[in-house]
Amino acid sequence: MSFLTAEWKNLALINYEIDAKLLKKHLPKGTEIDLWNNKCYVSLVGFMFNNVKLIGFKIPFHSNFEEVNLRFYVKRFENGEWKRGVAFIKEIVPKPALTFVANTIYKEHYQTMPMKHSATENKNSIDFVYQWKNNNEWNSILVATEKNSIEIDHNSEAEFITEHYFGYTKTNKNITFEYEVKHPRWQQLQVVSYKIDVDFENVYGNDFVFLQNLEPTSVILAKGSTVTVENKKKLL
Template sequence: MSFLKAEWRKLVMINYEVNPKILEKYLPVGTELDFFQNKCYASVVGFMFKNTKLLGVKIPFHINFEEVNLRFYVKRKTKEGYKRGVVFIKEIVPKSAITFVANTFYNENYETLPMIHSWEDKEGSLKVTYQWKKNKKWNYIKVEAENSLNKIEENSVIEFISEHYWGYAKEDDKSTTEYEVKHSKWEYYKINTYTVSIDFESNYGSDFSFLNDEKPTSVMLLEGSEISVENKKSIK
């Protein structure tokens, strides 16, 4: 049985090119940084969990909720080839039980904060906003896009950002948690405008304060799909 099943919907992805040296100390053992056209990326990703089931059971008040995370991209070499995955700097949700389960059983770095979201569909325009409150200040990411879906082109930056199907988390200096995230290939909406208002140092620490002054290299809105989280194991 899958550990978790849900839908991930309306994923806003704010992508930044970063110096690889900043991310090296966050690498779980056994992984290496994954590059796209010799560039290293980190992304702020906001989306909705919908119809969430834990071990096949819907937990009251934990079925539909927001998440915003900061992540970067890695790969792990195996006998069958490379597994391409993500490592999370932090994942923010409004539900303390989600934080407890993820931090306890998956060695993730979840934080529980007040969160709200807005989806507006008006005259062919789709507006999506995710907000979270940290230190009495509301942070937000907001996009406006054309309300029609497009297929992702092969070898594009959108494919690179969205096509990572493994999660990795540092257990300690000698071991790593690995799990698989299964989902179909996503489609995307073309972005018209976006706004980012994030205190990166407050949310993610001094290593990422430089992003306060950086302009995203790309901004994406993907529709998402049903997903499942499988096959958690420890690797050394």
């Protein structure tokens, strides 16, 4: 049985091209940076975690919640093939129990903050908003999209951003944990505008303060799907 099942919905992915050297100290052992067209990306991602079950059981008051994370893209060569995955700088959720479970069992980098979200349908568009409060300051992501779903093109940047199926966690310089994430190929909603109001230094520290004045390379809104997260393993 999968460790976790859930629905990931309405993923707002704000993507920045950066120098891969800036991620060196965050890179989990046994992985290397995964590039697209020789470009290194970090992504600020806001989405909904719905209908969450741990080992088949719902946890009262912890089934539906927001998450915002800052992530980058890695790969690992094993048994003659590349495994493509993500590694997280920080994952923000609104409930302390979620942080405790993720950090204790999966050795992740979760932090608890007040959060809220909205999805407002207008005449010709939908506005998706994710907000989180850090040091009494609200940060926000707003992405406005068209209403009709479209396919994510093969060999596109959007495919690269959304089609990574492993998670890698750097516990320390010698230990990496790997887990598999399974989901079908996603569709997207065409983005028409966006607004990013984030204090990157306050939330993510000095290493990522440069994102404050960096324009995103792209912004994607993936509709998401049911996902499963399989049990972790320690890489030897």
